[in-house]
Amino acid sequence: MFQFNKLLTFLFELYDKKNKIMLDTDLKQGSPFMNDVARKKILIVEDSSLNAQITADIFSKYGYEAEIVRTGEEAVEKTKSDQSPNLILMDIELMGKLDGIEAARIIQQFKDIPVIFLTANTNKEIMEKIKSVTGYGYILKGVNEYVLMSTVEMALKLHETNIMLKQRERIFQFYHHLFENSPNEMYIFHSETLKFISANRRARENLGYSLEELKEMTPLDLKPEFDMQSFKKLLAPLYEGKQEFVIFNTMHRRKDGSVYPVEVRLMLIESAKEKVYMAIVVDVTERKTLERELQERNEILSTIMKSAGDAIIIIDDKGDVTFWNPAAERIFGYTKEEVMGKELHRFMIHDESLYQAYKKAFKKFQLSGKGSAVGKTIELKTRHKDGHEINVELSLSAVRIKDSWHAVGIVRDITERKKIEEMLYQQSITDPLTNIYNRRFFMQMMEQEIERTRRNGKPFSVIMFDIDHFKSTNDRFGHAAGDMVLKSIADIVKKRIRKTDCFARWGGEEFIILLPETSIKDAVGLAEELRERVSSMTLPEVGRVTASFGVASYRPSDTIDTILLRADEMLYEAKASGRNCVKSE
Numbered sequence: 001m002f003q004f005n006k007l008l009t010f011l012f013e014l015y016d017k018k019n020k021i022m023l024d025t026d027l028k029q030g031s032p033f034m035n036d037v038a039r040k041k042i043l044i045v046e047d048s049s050l051n052a053q054i055t056a057d058i059f060s061k062y063g064y065e066a067e068i069v070r071t072g073e074e075a076v077e078k079t080k081s082d083q084s085p086n087l088i089l090m091d092i093e094l095m096g097k098l099d100g101i102e103a104a105r106i107i108q109q110f111k112d113i114p115v116i117f118l119t120a121n122t123n124k125e126i127m128e129k130i131k132s133v134t135g136y137g138y139i140l141k142g143v144n145e146y147v148l149m150s151t152v153e154m155a156l157k158l159h160e161t162n163i164m165l166k167q168r169e170r171i172f173q174f175y176h177h178l179f180e181n182s183p184n185e186m187y188i189f190h191s192e193t194l195k196f197i198s199a200n201r202r203a204r205e206n207l208g209y210s211l212e213e214l215k216e217m218t219p220l221d222l223k224p225e226f227d228m229q230s231f232k233k234l235l236a237p238l239y240e241g242k243q244e245f246v247i248f249n250t251m252h253r254r255k256d257g258s259v260y261p262v263e264v265r266l267m268l269i270e271s272a273k274e275k276v277y278m279a280i281v282v283d284v285t286e287r288k289t290l291e292r293e294l295q296e297r298n299e300i301l302s303t304i305m306k307s308a309g310d311a312i313i314i315i316d317d318k319g320d321v322t323f324w325n326p327a328a329e330r331i332f333g334y335t336k337e338e339v340m341g342k343e344l345h346r347f348m349i350h351d352e353s354l355y356q357a358y359k360k361a362f363k364k365f366q367l368s369g370k371g372s373a374v375g376k377t378i379e380l381k382t383r384h385k386d387g388h389e390i391n392v393e394l395s396l397s398a399v400r401i402k403d404s405w406h407a408v409g410i411v412r413d414i415t416e417r418k419k420i421e422e423m424l425y426q427q428s429i430t431d432p433l434t435n436i437y438n439r440r441f442f443m444q445m446m447e448q449e450i451e452r453t454r455r456n457g458k459p460f461s462v463i464m465f466d467i468d469h470f471k472s473t474n475d476r477f478g479h480a481a482g483d484m485v486l487k488s489i490a491d492i493v494k495k496r497i498r499k500t501d502c503f504a505r506w507g508g509e510e511f512i513i514l515l516p517e518t519s520i521k522d523a524v525g526l527a528e529e530l531r532e533r534v535s536s537m538t539l540p541e542v543g544r545v546t547a548s549f550g551v552a553s554y555r556p557s558d559t560i561d562t563i564l565l566r567a568d569e570m571l572y573e574a575k576a577s578g579r580n581c582v583k584s585e
Contacts, residue, residue: 039065040156043085045075045103046118047095051141055089058145059152072098072106079107087156089139091118092126104133114159116151185252185281187219191239191268194218194231197276206283208255219279222252224259235277238268252281260285311411317366317404319343331392331413333385348382369398369405379414391418431505433483434490442504445514446560452516453554461523463513464567465530465549468579470509473542481542489547492533496526512567520553520584527551527582535580546580553585 042059046052047070056066067085069075072094078084088107092100104115117130117138130138136155139148179186185203189196196214204211207222220226226234237243246266251259265280305312311328315321321339329335334347345362349355365371377395384390393412398405429441437445449460467473467485474482486509493503493511502514515523527549535546550570552563566585574583 039063040086041065041067041083042152043075043078043088044068045072045088045090045094045100046070047091047093055148058148061145062149064152070094071096072100072103075103076106079111079113084111085113087152087159088113088115089118089152090115092121092129093119101129101133108133112159112163114155116155182280185262185279185283187279187281188269189219189277189279191235191275191277194220194277203281206254206260207252213255223250224253225250235266238266238277239275249284252283261288309412311409311413313344313409313411315344315407315409316401317406319345319362322406328411331384331390331411332382350383365398365407366405369400371396371398374398374407391415434487434505436490436494436511437502437504439504439506442502442506442512442514443560445502446564449514449516450554450558450560454556458517459519459554461515461518461520461551461553462563462567463515463523463527463530463549463551464506464564464571465511465513465527465547466571466575467509468546468548468575473545477542481539485539485542485545488537488539489534489545492537493530496530496533512564520551523551523553524582524584527584531580531582548574548579549582550574551582551584 042064044052044055044059044066046055046068049068049070052068052070056068059066067078069078073096075088075090076098079088088104090100090104094100094103098106100117104117107113107115114136115134116136117134118141119126119130119138120141122138122140136158137151139151179198180200182200182202185206186200187196187203188198195216195218199207199209199211199214204214207214209217220228220231223231234246234248238246244267247264248266249261249263252262253259261284263282263284265282267278269276269278305323305325308325308327311331312323312325313321313328314323320341321344322341324334324336324339328339332348339347345355345358349358361371365374373394373396375397377393379391379393381389381391391414393414395410397408399408400406429437431438446462452458453460467489470482470485473485486505490503490505490511493513497503497513497515500516504512504514506512513526515526518526531547531549535544538544548571550567550573552567552570554563570583570585574581577583
């Protein structure tokens with residue numbers, strides 16, 4: 001008959017090999033205490049001092065340690081101590097309130113110690129009392145020492161055997177609990193007939209069969225895809241000792257006909273007389289559902305990433321590209337084959353100093369997943385494979401994969417957007433007719449220049465000028481001619497001034513020039529030169545035109561309004577002086 005505790009011991013080994021070794025040792029050898037053959041202690045409970053001493057001497061002769069007490073009460077107290085005896089030789093008739101029978105009954109309530117009774121009376125009543133208390137029997141008073149010692153040694157060995165059996169029973173119950181209450185299905189079936197010997201609660205509940213029903217079945221009744229030949233072929237490596245385990249996936253069929261996916265782990269267990277198979281079966285319905293959902297999500301995610309208009313790029317903890325979608329190919333010009341497994345920033349950053357700065361920052365990212373750009377959206381410039389510059393918007397995230405930090409970048413090509421933004425910005429600061437700065441932008445530059453001058457103490461000047469008799473030109477030649485005059489004068493001035501100067505249309509036929517780090521003297525010289533250039537210009541239909549100029553220089557107490565007011569006053573003075581001239585403060 002198959003030894004179930006051997007199987008359960010094997011099962012426990014799967015949970016805790018160390019414990020298994022310890023428990024196997026107990027099964028084979030008993031407890032260390034019981035194997036200690038040092039002087040065992042025998043407690044003699046006898047109210048006759050002479051008889052007790054004679055008995056004690058016999059025990060000492062055979063290597064036992066004997067102790068004598070005279071009452072049942074003393075015997076109870078002795079067994080409660082740490083130095084309790086290994087066996088009690090108890091006279092039934094004792095002095096005191098407790099007789100031997102009652103004392104033994106009390107002792108056995110709190111300690112498992114074998115008790116042998118001493119009696120001179122063997123009537124039925126006494127024998128029945130002895131049976132009710134102990135399984136170790138009695139000795140007639142006055143027996144010879146050989147009978148006494150044989151009885152004592154047999155009782156001690158019987159007690160040791162009982163302890164071992166109890167230990168085995170506890171271990172058996174423990175392993176049986178593991179088997180019966182495992183969260184996985186567990187089966188034991190015969191190696192020849194394949195009939196089930198046992199199945200745990202999880203198996204019975206999942207299949208809907210009782211244990212009695214399963215004992216009339218084989219694994220083939222549960223696995224519709226197998227026949228006897230294919231199943232025995234599966235078992236062959238186990239039976240022949242070539243493998244310890246066979247693991248495979250299949251379907252189990254319930255009593256109601258429904259099926260569910262399982263992962264089966266088969267092993268062969270050998271006892272002294274027969275071989276059986278054990279199967280640990282995991283219901284993978286939930287896992288399969290999750291795997292299917294994960295696969296569907298991955299397919300959706302893959303479709304999204306492939307069809308996304310933005311580049312999606314993933315780099316690993318070494319900075320090498322692990323994902324490069326079609327949009328990345330379009331934006332940067334590199335194919336997936338060209339970049340996969342290669343260091344991204346080596347071919348994306350062309351400036352060596354910037355590349356070294358990136359390498360330094362990436363070391364911090366490798367350790368912590370943190371960086372100045374992580375979790376943010378930034379705009380930057382990079383280059384297409386063909387060399388032309390592109391503007392991109394980068395959103396960077398850190399993800400933890402296999403205990404290392406990887407970076408996920410979503411990159412949007414914003415080159416066209418930046419062009420539009422630049423165009424709109426230029427339109428917002430530019431006069432559409434003359435293509436020079438407008439009044440609003442000029443005021444911003446004035447504010448900045450005043451702040452700069454207050455910091456560095458370097459002066460600046462302002463030239464304000466006005467086209468003479470412009471209204472008459474408009475009235476006589478029309479607005480188209482007037483526009484031509486405005487544009488022509490603007491072109492003359494733009495060609496002469498510096499890039500650092502700010503030239504704007506102030507309004508109508510009025511213009512204004514901001515000259516950073518320019519003294520009043522130099523500003524007047526420039527104004528005079530511009531006046532001459534304008535007056536020497538001859539335009540189709542219109543002919544010769546002139547302009548009047550007013551010049552003012554910054555004073556420490558100035559605001560924008562005060563310096564512009566003085567420039568305007570100088571312009572008014574120039575007009576009052578006959579026009580086509582320069583006036584300064």
